[in-house]
Amino acid sequence: EVQLVESGGGLVQPGGSLRLSCAASGFTFSDYYMDWVRQAPGKGLEWVGRCRNKANSYTTEYAASVKGRFSVSRDDSENSVYLQMSSLKSEDTAVYFCVRIGLGITIDYWGLGALVIVSS
Amino acid sequence: DIQLTQSPSILSASVGDRVTITCRASQAINSCLAWHQQKPGKAPNLLISAASTLHSGVPSRFSGSGSGTEFTLTISSLQPEDFATYYCQQCKSYPLTFGQGTRLESK
Numbered sequence: 001e002v003q004l005v006e007s008g009g010g011l012v013q014p015g016g017s018l019r020l021s022c023a024a025s026g027f028t029f030s031d032y033y034m035d036w037v038r039q040a041p042g043k044g045l046e047w048v049g050r051c052r053n054k055a056n057s058y059t060t061e062y063a064a065s066v067k068g069r070f071s072v073s074r075d076d077s078e079n080s081v082y083l084q085m086s087s088l089k090s091e092d093t094a095v096y097f098c099v100r101i102g103l104g105i106t107i108d109y110w111g112l113g114a115l116v117i118v119s120s
Numbered sequence: 121d122i123q124l125t126q127s128p129s130i131l132s133a134s135v136g137d138r139v140t141i142t143c144r145a146s147q148a149i150n151s152c153l154a155w156h157q158q159k160p161g162k163a164p165n166l167l168i169s170a171a172s173t174l175h176s177g178v179p180s181r182f183s184g185s186g187s188g189t190e191f192t193l194t195i196s197s198l199q200p201e202d203f204a205t206y207y208c209q210q211c212k213s214y215p216l217t218f219g220q221g222t223r224l225e226s227k
Contacts, residue, residue: 017164035216045156045207047216063215065209084174097163106211108175 002026002109004098009114012088020083020114022098030054033101034074034081038094039113048072048096051081066092088118122146122210126219132227137198141222143191143208152212155184155193158221159204167206168193198224 008020022034033056036048049062051072060072071084080094080097093115123146133139143153151171156164168184172192173202181196195202203226208219 018152044208044221045218047218061214102169106152106166106169107209107216108166108169110156110165112165 002100004100004109004111006096006098006111006114009034009096009116011117011119013120014088014090014118016088016118017084017086017087018088018116020096020098022081022083022111024079024081024098024100027100029079030076032103034072034082035099035101035107036072036081037097037099037107037110038092039097040094041092043094046094048083050101085116088116090118092116093118121215122149122213122217124208124210124217124219126206126208126222128189129220130223130225131199134227135198135200136186137141139195139198139224141193141206141224142206142221143186145189145191145194145210148188149210149212151187152210153184153186153191154209154211155182156207156209157202157204158207 003025005023012018033052035050038046049072051074052059069087074081095115097113098111099107099108125144127142153171155168157167158164167178167182172184183194185192205221205223207221
């Protein structure tokens with residue numbers, strides 16, 4: 001069974017930094033791209049970024065709203081993907097979901113989510 | 121960016137009804153479209169990928185169709201557990217984008 005479990009959420013001040021982790025299990029982690037998607041309170045879904053697999057040189061993609069501030073990385077030995085967030089703004093307040101990109105190139109599994117609140 | 125517009129934004133229906141949600145893309149995306157279901161306070165779950173492929177474990181009352189710029193999600197006979205918000209999502213190009221969501225509520 002595919003499982004994705006995020007951790008590291010919490011309250012952070014504007015301008016601060018936070019790192020989210022996502023622990024994966026139930027599949028061969030190293031084969032898959034991994035993404036992050038977020039959802040602001042009461043709002044829709046927004047794609048944040050991607051880390052491709054080793055076969056694709058671990059290259060990354062980002063939404064314009066977070067480019068230069070957020071970084072997605074992974075550790076295949078730990079079956080984990082990370083979202084490093086810096087220069088946080090109030091508009092980054094959201095639940096952050098770790099998602100797997102299936103071999104059909106779309107999101108096929110979602111994590112439970114981690115809440116990040118950016119507030120003074 | 122590719123914009124996805126869902127209609128309607130809110131849909132009122134009853135158990136047993138056949139319901140259809142439409143997703144229109146601002147440019148052609150072939151069949152690179154998925155549908156996700158989200159219940160309040162929960163993570164979304166994939167229902168359909170590649171416009172019409174049912175994800176493992178998803179009931180057969182769900183179906184998807186379309187290609188290019190117009191897509192539909194159909195629930196053939198609405199069940200109580202289907203009241204939720206539905207999102208379409210394109211995978212054709214970066215950034216990945218989602219529709220604004222369709223909230224399916226009980227009439």
